[in-house]
Amino acid sequence: MKLIDITKDNWLDVLFLTTNETITVKGSGEPYEAKGMPSLCEEFVASNALSIVESVYEKGWTIKALEHEGQLVGFTMYGREEDDEDGEDADDEPPEICRIMIDRRFQNKGLGTQALKLVIDELRADYRCAAIELSTDPENARGLHVYRKLGFKETGETDDDEIVLRLELGAPEPEKPADTGVYELADTEKARPLFEGWEALDTGVLSCLDKVMGKIYVTDLEAPKSAMAVCFDFLFVTGEPELKLLQNFPGKWKLAVPQNEAWAKLIEDNFPAYKRVRYAMRKDNAFDREKLEGFVRALPEGYELRKFDGELYDICKNDDEYEDCVAGFGSKAKFLELGRGWAVMKDGKLVGAASSYSRYGGGIDIEIGVNKDERNKGLGSAVAAKLILSCLDEGLYPAWDAACKLSVRLAEKLGYVFSHEYDAYVIE
Numbered sequence: 001m002k003l004i005d006i007t008k009d010n011w012l013d014v015l016f017l018t019t020n021e022t023i024t025v026k027g028s029g030e031p032y033e034a035k036g037m038p039s040l041c042e043e044f045v046a047s048n049a050l051s052i053v054e055s056v057y058e059k060g061w062t063i064k065a066l067e068h069e070g071q072l073v074g075f076t077m078y079g080r081e082e083d084d085e086d087g088e089d090a091d092d093e094p095p096e097i098c099r100i101m102i103d104r105r106f107q108n109k110g111l112g113t114q115a116l117k118l119v120i121d122e123l124r125a126d127y128r129c130a131a132i133e134l135s136t137d138p139e140n141a142r143g144l145h146v147y148r149k150l151g152f153k154e155t156g157e158t159d160d161d162e163i164v165l166r167l168e169l170g171a172p173e174p175e176k177p178a179d180t181g182v183y184e185l186a187d188t189e190k191a192r193p194l195f196e197g198w199e200a201l202d203t204g205v206l207s208c209l210d211k212v213m214g215k216i217y218v219t220d221l222e223a224p225k226s227a228m229a230v231c232f233d234f235l236f237v238t239g240e241p242e243l244k245l246l247q248n249f250p251g252k253w254k255l256a257v258p259q260n261e262a263w264a265k266l267i268e269d270n271f272p273a274y275k276r277v278r279y280a281m282r283k284d285n286a287f288d289r290e291k292l293e294g295f296v297r298a299l300p301e302g303y304e305l306r307k308f309d310g311e312l313y314d315i316c317k318n319d320d321e322y323e324d325c326v327a328g329f330g331s332k333a334k335f336l337e338l339g340r341g342w343a344v345m346k347d348g349k350l351v352g353a354a355s356s357y358s359r360y361g362g363g364i365d366i367e368i369g370v371n372k373d374e375r376n377k378g379l380g381s382a383v384a385a386k387l388i389l390s391c392l393d394e395g396l397y398p399a400w401d402a403a404c405k406l407s408v409r410l411a412e413k414l415g416y417v418f419s420h421e422y423d424a425y426v427i428e
C-alpha cells in the first residue's frame with residue numbers, strides 16, 4: 001500500500017473510484033441503474049471529485065490516491081484546515097483524517113486498515129502531534145470497527161451529524177537538532193592550545209575555556225583545528241578559518257574577533273561586517289589602592305554607591321543603557337553568584353554603573369556606563385574605582401577592554417596600562 005500523488009495522469013481514474021455499488025441515473029430518458037458510478041455525496045463519504053475541489057478552496061489539506069500492488073484502490077484527504085472557522089488558532093487542534101475511501105471492489109481486504117496506518121504515520125511526522133481526530137456517521141459500522149481497531153476512541157463530541165473519534169499518540173518525541181557540523185566542545189581543554197599565543201588572551205576566551213560562562217564551538221570534537229569562543233555578544237575565532245563555525249553555531253553574532261588575517265578575510269568576504277578598533281589594557285597592572293580610594297571619596301554630594309543586588313539586576317536588565325552590565329550571565333541567580341557590580345544612585349535612581357560584563361576564572365571584565373547628563377562629574381571614576389577595589393579584596397582581577405579612546409583615558413586614569421589595539425568586526 002502506498003500513498004501516491006494525484007497527477008494529470010491519474011486524476012480521472014481517482015475521480016471514478018467509488019463506494020457506490022449502484023446508483024439510479026435519472027437522465028432525459030428512463031431512469032436506469034448504473035453500477036459502480038460515483039455520486040457527489042456517497043453513503044458515508046464525499047466523492048473524490050468533491051474532496052479534490054475542497055482541497056483547492058480550503059487550505060491545509062493533503063490529498064493522496066491509495067495504490068496497492070500497482071492498482072489505484074482508494075483516496076484519502078488529511079491535514080489541518082487553516083483559518084479555523086471559529087477563529088481559534090488551528091495550530092492547537094489535532095490534525096484530522098478528513099476522508100478515507102476504498103473503492104467498492106477492494107473493500108474488506110485489509111486495505112483501508114493499511115492505508116489508515118500510513119496516514120497516521122504521515123500526520124505524526126508532519127505535525128509532531130499528540131492526537132489525530134476524524135469523524136464518521138454513527139451508522140458506519142465498518143468504518144467504526146476499523147477506527148476502533150486502530151485505537152481511535154469516541155470523544156463524545158459530534159460534528160454535524162457525525163461522531164468525533166480521537167487517536168491519542170502520546171507526547172511527540174523531541175525533535176533531533178539537524179547536524180550542522182558545528183558542535184559545542186564539552187572538554188574545552190582540547191581547544192586551549194588553539195587560543196594560546198593570542199596576544200594578551202581576551203577574558204571572553206578565558207570565560208569559555210574556564211567553563212565559567214560562554215561556550216566553545218568546533219567542527220571536530222576530537223582534534224579541533226579551529227575553534228570559536230562565544231561569550232555573550234563576543235565571538236573569538238582561532239585556528240584554521242572555517243566559515244561554517246560562524247554560519248552554523250546556535251546563535252547570532254554581533255561582534256567577532258579574529259585571531260589571524262585569514263579569519264579576518266573570511267569575515268570580510270562573507271558578512272556585512274565593519275571593522276572597529278578596540279583597545280586592550282594590560283592584565284597585570286599593579287593598582288594604587290590609595291589613588292583608587294581617592295576617586296571613591298571624590299564622589300560628589302547627592303550621589304551614593306550601591307552594591308549590585310537582585311533589585312539592581314532587575315533595573316539594569318530592563319534598561320537598554322545598562323542591560324549589558326548583567327545580561328551576559330543569562331539569569332539573575334547566575335549574576336548574583338558570579339557577577340560583581342556597583343551602581344551610582346541619585347535620589348534613589350540609577351545614574352551610572354560599573355559591573356562585570358563577563359566573569360572568567362581569575363576575574364571579571366568591566367562594563368561601565370554613566371547617564372549622558374551625569375558625565376564629567378567623576379561618577380565613572382568613583383564607581384569603577386569602587387568595583388576595582390572590591391575585586392582586589394576578593395582576589396579577582398578587574399580586566400579592562402576599551403571600545404573607544406575615552407574608555408582608554410578613564411582606564412589609564414584609574415591605573416591601567418595600555419597594551420595593544422586589535423580589530424573586531426561588528427554586524428549591525
Ligand SMILES: CC(C)(COP(=O)(O)OP(=O)(O)OC[C@H]1O[C@@H](n2cnc3c(N)ncnc32)[C@H](O)[C@@H]1OP(=O)(O)O)[C@@H](O)C(=O)NCCC(=O)NCCS
Pocket residue numbers: 019044045099100101102103106107108109110111112113114135136137140141142143145146149
Ligand atoms: C471504511 C473503509 C475505508 C475501510 O476500508 P476496508 O479496506 O474496507 O477495511 P479493512 O478491510 O481494512 O477492514 C474492515 C474491517 O471491518 C470489518 N467489517 C466489515 N463490515 C463490517 C460491518 N458491517 N460491521 C462491523 N465491522 C465490519 C471487517 O471484518 C474488518 O475487520 P477485521 O480487520 O477486524 O477483520 C472502507 O470500507 C470504505 O471505503 N468505506 C466507505 C467509505 C467510508 O466509510 N469512509 C470513511 C468515512 S469516515
